[in-house]
Amino acid sequence: MQDAEAVTSMRLEKDGRILLRFESGREILVNELYNETGELYITKRGDRAGISLEARSKSDEELSKIDFSEYGIRQGEEIVSLKDIGAEMVQRLVNKNGKFLGFAIQLAGQKQERIVENLYNLYTIDHLNKTQSFALEA
Structure with a gap:
């Protein structure tokens, strides 16, 4: 995996985890995604x-x-x-x-x-x- 690699797709699994697929074909399962704007x-x-x-x-x-x-x-x-x-x-x-x-x-x-x-x-x-x-x- 490169220093910066784009996610090409995401899929919600039946167990609630999220499968992320990268440009390289690599896949990882994560429990949740965060969207932090840094907004105060x-x-x-x-x-x-x-x-x-x-x-x-x-x-x-x-x-x-x-x-x-x-x-x-x-x-x-x-x-x-x-x-x-x-x-x-x-x-x-x-x-x-x-x-x-x-x-x-x-x-x-x-x-x-x-x-x-x-x-x-x-x-x-x-x-x-x-x-x-x-x-x-x-």
């Missing part, structure tokens, strides 16, 4: 938000440990934090073959879960201060 959204608070692809691969145990103020969901045209909507628990939804379908979010005081396709990383000043180191230029 601005929340009402002025924070930046982007789709969290890594959240899709986290286990339920790992999701239980995320900071709900640093992750959000789309609510209408807005991105709001899990903390602000009163989320108590987040779980991955998968089909019988293990293919990712979305997230189930349990909200405080509600019996019914909210189902969403994506979680969003929220980039706040507090979050950046925790994860980045800054230095003044002389």
Whole structure:
């Protein structure tokens, strides 16, 4: 396979995986395809938000440990934090073959879960201060 080789066809298999066929004739099976635009959204608070692809691969145990103020969901045209909507628990939804379908979010005081396709990383000043180191230029 070359450094850059085009996909000539894709086929959805019965088990939910996707078969990719390349120019060279090589074929590979993948569990899912991602379309990441790199697009950032601005929340009402002025924070930046982007789709969290890594959240899709986290286990339920790992999701239980995320900071709900640093992750959000789309609510209408807005991105709001899990903390602000009163989320108590987040779980991955998968089909019988293990293919990712979305997230189930349990909200405080509600019996019914909210189902969403994506979680969003929220980039706040507090979050950046925790994860980045800054230095003044002389």
